[in-house]
Amino acid sequence: MCLGIPAQLVELVDAEAGLAKAEISGVRRAVSIALCPEAEVGDWVLVHVGFALSRIDEEQALETLALLERMGEAYEQEVRDIRESCITCGDEAVTARVVRVDGATATVDVDGEREQVGVELVEPVEPGDVLLCHAGIALEKVGAK
Amino acid sequence: MRFVDEFRSGELARKLRRELEGLVEPGRTLKLMEVCGGHTHTIYRHGLEDLVPAEIDYVHGPGCPVCVIPMGRVDDAIALAERPEVIFTTFGDMMRVPGGRGSLLEAKARGADVRMVYSPLDALELARRNPDRQVVFFAIGFETTAPATAVTLLRARAERIGNFSAFCNHVTIAPPLRAILDSPGLRLDGFIAPGHVSTVIGTGAYQFIARDYRKPVVVTAFEPIDILHATVMLVRQLREGRCVVENQYTRVVRPEGNPRAIAAIAETMELRDTFEWRGLGWIESSALRVRPAFAEWDAEVRFALPGGRIEDPKACQCGEVLIGAIKPWECRVFGTACTPERPIGTCMVSSEGACAAYYNYGRRNRVPA
Numbered sequence: 001m002c003l004g005i006p007a008q009l010v011e012l013v014d015a016e017a018g019l020a021k022a023e024i025s026g027v028r029r030a031v032s033i034a035l036c037p038e039a040e041v042g043d044w045v046l047v048h049v050g051f052a053l054s055r056i057d058e059e060q061a062l063e064t065l066a067l068l069e070r071m072g073e074a075y076e077q078e079v080r081d082i083r084e085s086c087i088t089c090g091d092e093a094v095t096a097r098v099v100r101v102d103g104a105t106a107t108v109d110v111d112g113e114r115e116q117v118g119v120e121l122v123e124p125v126e127p128g129d130v131l132l133c134h135a136g137i138a139l140e141k142v143g144a145k
Numbered sequence: 146m147r148f149v150d151e152f153r154s155g156e157l158a159r160k161l162r163r164e165l166e167g168l169v170e171p172g173r174t175l176k177l178m179e180v181c182g183g184h185t186h187t188i189y190r191h192g193l194e195d196l197v198p199a200e201i202d203y204v205h206g207p208g209c210p211v212c213v214i215p216m217g218r219v220d221d222a223i224a225l226a227e228r229p230e231v232i233f234t235t236f237g238d239m240m241r242v243p244g245g246r247g248s249l250l251e252a253k254a255r256g257a258d259v260r261m262v263y264s265p266l267d268a269l270e271l272a273r274r275n276p277d278r279q280v281v282f283f284a285i286g287f288e289t290t291a292p293a294t295a296v297t298l299l300r301a302r303a304e305r306i307g308n309f310s311a312f313c314n315h316v317t318i319a320p321p322l323r324a325i326l327d328s329p330g331l332r333l334d335g336f337i338a339p340g341h342v343s344t345v346i347g348t349g350a351y352q353f354i355a356r357d358y359r360k361p362v363v364v365t366a367f368e369p370i371d372i373l374h375a376t377v378m379l380v381r382q383l384r385e386g387r388c389v390v391e392n393q394y395t396r397v398v399r400p401e402g403n404p405r406a407i408a409a410i411a412e413t414m415e416l417r418d419t420f421e422w423r424g425l426g427w428i429e430s431s432a433l434r435v436r437p438a439f440a441e442w443d444a445e446v447r448f449a450l451p452g453g454r455i456e457d458p459k460a461c462q463c464g465e466v467l468i469g470a471i472k473p474w475e476c477r478v479f480g481t482a483c484t485p486e487r488p489i490g491t492c493m494v495s496s497e498g499a500c501a502a503y504y505n506y507g508r509r510n511r512v513p514a
Contacts, residue, residue: 001210001238001497002183002289002341004367004397006148025146032266034296035406044148046344046397049236049286049293050264053406054344054397056148061396068157068374071164 004046006056007031009039022047093134095142098127108133148396152368153191161373162196168380169200176202176332177379178469180322181339182209182497183367189506191369201376204469205502207321207425208339210286210314211238211495212467215421216455218314219244224451225281225312225444226257232275234268235283237261242494245455265297265311272301272309281444284311289341291315291433292406295413298435301442312444313435315414318342319350320431321422325468326358333469335361335379337372340394347402351390359388366394413439423457423491424464463490466499473503480509 007022018034033039036052045052096108106119117133119125122141130143179185185205188194194203207213219242226233226249240250253259262268265282272280284294294311301309338351343364351362361382365375375393392398413436420432435443462476473479483489485501492498
């Protein structure tokens with residue numbers, strides 16, 4: 001019953017009578033702007049039973065959406081941290097394939113993510129080797145190229 | 146559609162669900178009342194009840210104006226519609242609501258001139274085009290709809306349209322909320338307040354809930370993301386022990402509401418001493434009537450109405466559904482004797498009624514835990 005539909009004002013028909021045309025999902029309809037006379041052509045308004053009740057504030061809408069986007073960020077950061085912790089600080093060891101070797105440091109691929117590990121304990125290594133890594137250090141060579 | 150599609154994003158819904166999962170205390174159920182029937186509809190249409198953690202229990206409130214009109218007023222409307230000189234105009238929602246003598250749709254089938262309109266201005270236009278007939282508009286709705294009736298009355302007076310009148314049944318949102326908060330044995334933790342009523346009356350109207358009853362309130366828009374967002378805001382208040390009125394619908398609702406709309410209502414209508422609500426009984430100062438200054442356009446003054454009172458059918462438990470005391474499927478006639486095709490109670494008539502929402506979206510019995 002209290003349904004309100006966002007519509008864009010496209011034409012001012014009769015300013016004195018407060019009549020305008022609004023586009024609602026591609027359909028043009030006469031609406032009264034008697035309750036919302038500050039609305040101008042191009043503005044978005046909320047329409048209820050043929051009356052524009054309020055202007056829709058685009059900035060506020062974007063702000064709400066941005067706030068909601070950020071809401072998940074703490075969680076996603078946590079997921080990233082957990083995933084990264086496999087190499088940097090977790091208890092578990094993961095297997096990783098060597099992509100490039102640069103002295104005592106190798107770039108490895110862990111489930112599609114690139115990480116750096118120290119390879120002093122398992123030298124020599126070359127690209128294609130599979131290493132068991134823990135806390136940023138390769139502990140064992142589990143497969144050679 | 147702009148300002149709609151963005152607020153139906155599945156990705157945002159998943160973020161909000163995770164946020165809620167982190168906020169609820171396992172095993173502690175929170176009962177949140179969504180006051181407005183539009184919110185009830187969104188919750189079931191988009192399956193939000195299944196998305197949120199089991200600890201969140203949405204309780205459906207009395208904010209469906211069609212559902213709270215007592216049967217006696219429907220009979221009055223039918224009596225008006227059956228007068229040969231009358232063209233009776235109504236929003237579509239009211240057509241199928243049963244009174245003691247059937248519905249307006251049935252009266253139309255018997256020959257009454259009942260017409261569906263989208264806006265009260267359409268009813269006024271009918272009056273202009275049919276000067277030899279009396280056009281009566283069935284004015285129902287909360288503060289969202291009352292300004293439309295008010296502007297139409299002002300215009301009827303300005304243009305001296307003498308064959309138009311309003312049968313005023315407008316109701317106000319705060320008194321039934323107070324009645325629910327005062328009803329014994331009902332435990333609620335917070336309120337999802339109606340966004341479009343608030344567009345008119347502002348956010349201050351709910352202060353008494355936070356101040357006197359110590360329950361948090363969030364004014365909320367109507368898309369699924371909005372309702373999830375409001376749920377997060379309410380649960381966060383409860384977690385932090387806060388209790389204030391917050392506004393989730395900042396893109397439309399201003400703290401002061403729409404002063405012009407409030408002024409139009411005040412100029413044309415005044416509070417009734419008391420009004421009967423279906424299921425809730427008589428509530429003081431809870432409805433509006435046309436002011437004496439506009440008596441010429443008041444159908445209750447222009448025509449003699451039967452004004453009878455009709456008891457709700459004994460089997461019907463709409464009253465308990467309307468205050469959230471029982472779920473629709475707990476009513477003894479839900480889905481058997483009472484269906485949308487053949488409704489006994491009003492909660493099954495309007496698409497925003499809690500029973501119709503449960504029925505149409507397949508919640509016909511208890512959801513297995």
